[in-house]
Amino acid sequence: MARTVSLMHTECAAPLLQDHTRASLAEQLFMTGARSASTCSLTAAKALALAFTGARRGGGERSTSEAWQGDTAHDDEAERRREGSASEAWQSDSALDAVGIGAWARATLREHVAAPSLALVERAPSEDGTLRLVLAARDGARIECVLIPAEAGRRSARVTLCISSQVGCARACSFCETGAMGLERQLSAGEIVDQVRLAARLCRSDDARPVDRRRAAGASSGGRETISNIVFMGMGEPLDNWRAVSGAIALLTEPQVFAVPPSRITVSTVGVADKLQEFFATTRAELAVSLHAPDDERRRRIMPVTERFGLAALRAELVRTLPRGRRVLFQYVLFAGFNDAPADAELVADFVAGIHCRVNVIPANPGPDQGLLGSPPARVTAFVATLVARGVEVLVRAPRGRDIGAACGQLAGRRRGVAVAERAVVERAVAERAVAERAVAERAVAERERTRAEQS
Ligand code: SF4
Numbered sequence: 001m002a003r004t005v006s007l008m009h010t011e012c013a014a015p016l017l018q019d020h021t022r023a024s025l026a027e028q029l030f031m032t033g034a035r036s037a038s039t040c041s042l043t044a045a046k047a048l049a050l051a052f053t054g055a056r057r058g059g060g061e062r063s064t065s066e067a068w069q070g071d072t073a074h075d076d077e078a079e080r081r082r083e084g085s086a087s088e089a090w091q092s093d094s095a096l097d098a099v100g101i102g103a104w105a106r107a108t109l110r111e112h113v114a115a116p117s118l119a120l121v122e123r124a125p126s127e128d129g130t131l132r133l134v135l136a137a138r139d140g141a142r143i144e145c146v147l148i149p150a151e152a153g154r155r156s157a158r159v160t161l162c163i164s165s166q167v168g169c170a171r172a173c174s175f176c177e178t179g180a181m182g183l184e185r186q187l188s189a190g191e192i193v194d195q196v197r198l199a200a201r202l203c204r205s206d207d208a209r210p211v212d213r214r215r216a217a218g219a220s221s222g223g224r225e226t227i228s229n230i231v232f233m234g235m236g237e238p239l240d241n242w243r244a245v246s247g248a249i250a251l252l253t254e255p256q257v258f259a260v261p262p263s264r265i266t267v268s269t270v271g272v273a274d275k276l277q278e279f280f281a282t283t284r285a286e287l288a289v290s291l292h293a294p295d296d297e298r299r300r301r302i303m304p305v306t307e308r309f310g311l312a313a314l315r316a317e318l319v320r321t322l323p324r325g326r327r328v329l330f331q332y333v334l335f336a337g338f339n340d341a342p343a344d345a346e347l348v349a350d351f352v353a354g355i356h357c358r359v360n361v362i363p364a365n366p367g368p369d370q371g372l373l374g375s376p377p378a379r380v381t382a383f384v385a386t387l388v389a390r391g392v393e394v395l396v397r398a399p400r401g402r403d404i405g406a407a408c409g410q411l412a413g414r415r416r417g418v419a420v421a422e423r424a425v426v427e428r429a430v431a432e433r434a435v436a437e438r439a440v441a442e443r444a445v446a447e448r449e450r451t452r453a454e455q456s
Helices: 022-031 037-053 075-082 084-091 093-099 103-109 177-181 189-204 238-253 273-282 296-302 311-321 342-352 377-389 413-455
Strands: 118-125 131-137 142-149 159-162 166-168 183-186 227-232 265-269 286-290 328-334 357-363 394-396
Touching: 022 037, 022 103, 022 238, 037 093, 037 103, 093 103, 118 189, 131 189, 142 189, 159 189, 183 238, 189 227, 189 238, 227 238, 238 265, 238 273, 265 273, 273 286, 273 311, 296 311, 328 342, 328 377, 342 357, 342 377, 357 377, 377 394
Parallel strands: 159 227, 227 265, 265 286, 286 328, 328 357, 357 394
Antiparallel strands: 118 131, 131 142, 142 159, 166 183
């Protein structure tokens, strides 16, 4: 049962600090003409570090991969700064004095606030430990992100955060709840960063940390669970909002600020081929590309992006732009009877041949397209076996958070009621068919027994 948590929005007309990267803030400081570019860059790093991590000094002090989690001796102070008006403490003279930010920079810095741009309005915990968060922006727009702990049975304390890049999405994939919404608006860089800040704060608090209840009784994570990976697989197509997404990634990976390793961030696209070159040139984050069909005809039916970028064009652009030493994660959702035959796996193997990659195979989740249902386990096994036999590296991803509408393709509050109703219809039909088949089988057995008895 989802718990609803109401929070007041912080009214704020001033520009947000989290909409800046270190480079863009340094540029603003440089415009004052008071200091060199390198001094402005260092000052920008100190200000961002102070505002978001509570670090007393910029310049590399918090360059470990865990710095962005705030898991340091400064936690309490950092936590206070993250909350409401306390988040503006970084603007005080004493705080700026402490980190060595001179008076020349303060007027420019004080034009900005670091207050949260999002408020938590609902959190829905799943039985498998997944936690779906509904967040409200200042204009009332609702977005969702999902905290996903390691699967049951794994010793890892790894937690993945799935975040959104847009309110809705224009790409209209038929299996996706968000696609059924259409695009309402782009998210700002600050709103993307704030999903991470807010979720990280929840992870730090004992009562909200995502914990798999099926393993909680007997196992301990052995310590605080922290977000270890960030994936842009929530609402929206990240490459359709690349300016904001790349700005957010720049701030999140900034060594003196959040210090998230780029290899722990994955950007997922439906295959907007003309943005791939810019993607690889801008970031070291991982790229995930959704295939979901082995040929254009079937892919066009479920992913309209195929009209613009067919599979051949997508493959050619990947081969052309993928830098040496980097790899692609291909996502392939299996729909029963649609794209899950061993022959389809052969076509997928042909497509990925020669590309440094891994294929993530994902059994489909219930979505808005009633003609698309998840493949039975035997079909998944046969599909994967065919790929493996062709030498393809494969990972089968277990669905997470289905019961709370948090699994792949299910994010979007407006359509959730419809999705749940559709799922109920499908599940009822499957159950009724099973009962009917069992009755037929039982009648056949009884008939056989009766005939045998009459003959003997
Ligand atoms: S799957 Fe991704 S790109 Fe397609 S409609 Fe949904 S959010 Fe948009």
